[in-house]
Amino acid sequence: MLLASFAHVKAASVYQTSDEFISQAFNAAMPKAKVYWLEDEDKQVIEEILAHRFNKMRLRYWQQADETVWIMEEIGKESPITVGIHIKQQAIVKTKVLVYRESRGDEVRHDFFTDQFKMARLTSDRQLDRHIDGITGATLSVRALTKLSRIALYLDSKLHG
Numbered sequence: 204m205l206l207a208s209f210a211h212v213k214a215a216s217v218y219q220t221s222d223e224f225i226s227q228a229f230n231a232a233m234p235k236a237k238v239y240w241l242e243d244e245d246k247q248v249i250e251e252i253l254a255h256r257f258n259k260m261r262l263r264y265w266q267q268a269d270e271t272v273w274i275m276e277e278i279g280k281e282s283p284i285t286v287g288i289h290i291k292q293q294a295i296v297k298t299k300v301l302v303y304r305e306s307r308g309d310e311v312r313h314d315f316f317t318d319q320f321k322m323a324r325l326t327s328d329r330q331l332d333r334h335i336d337g338i339t340g341a342t343l344s345v346r347a348l349t350k351l352s353r354i355a356l357y358l359d360s361k362l363h364g
Contacts, residue, residue: 215304218312221274224287224299229267236263239358252329252353253277262358269363270296273355277347279305284347288320288355293363295323298352308341311348320348325356 219227226233239262241249249257265272270291276283282304289296298320300312310316316338324332331353337345 215302216309216312217302219287219299219301221285221287221301224274224289224301225265225272228272228287228289228297229265229270231267234265234267236265238262239264239362245358245361248329248357249354252350252357264358266362271355271359271362273351273358274301275351275354277351279308279344279347281305284311284344286348286351288352290355290359293324293356293360295320295352295356297321298348300348303344305344308338308344310338310341311344316345317348320352323352323356325353325360329353329357331356 222233241260241262246257262273262275270289273288273290274285275288276285278284283302284300284304285302287297287299287301289298298317300309300317303309303312316336319333319335320331326332331349335345335349
């Protein structure tokens, strides 16, 4: 009976490590991580995008010339989704779900979904410049990836804008 009570728990699915994603993005050895210290305005913008509090003071990122890679997490329905976002010239090159911990909605990890983010840019009102089609049953995961993409583009613009 004890086993049945844990049937709803799903182990994390790791699709790619952060190190692999970063090396692949730069097509080279992984550069040293940098730290972006969040100013009050940054935290305010991030909290507006997330629609909840953001308690970090800094974020790690990797940079090579005009390219950055951000590894971030956001809650889908109940658990964090770890996402890698590669940006070049203030447009998304690749978005990839690295670790998925939810019990459903993992369709967001597939290329048919993440390819929608390719070449997306941030508008002046901090929205993506394109519509991202949702996936039935994965609404909160879709929102999480969209929010993280907006944050990565915002932070990249602070470095290169």
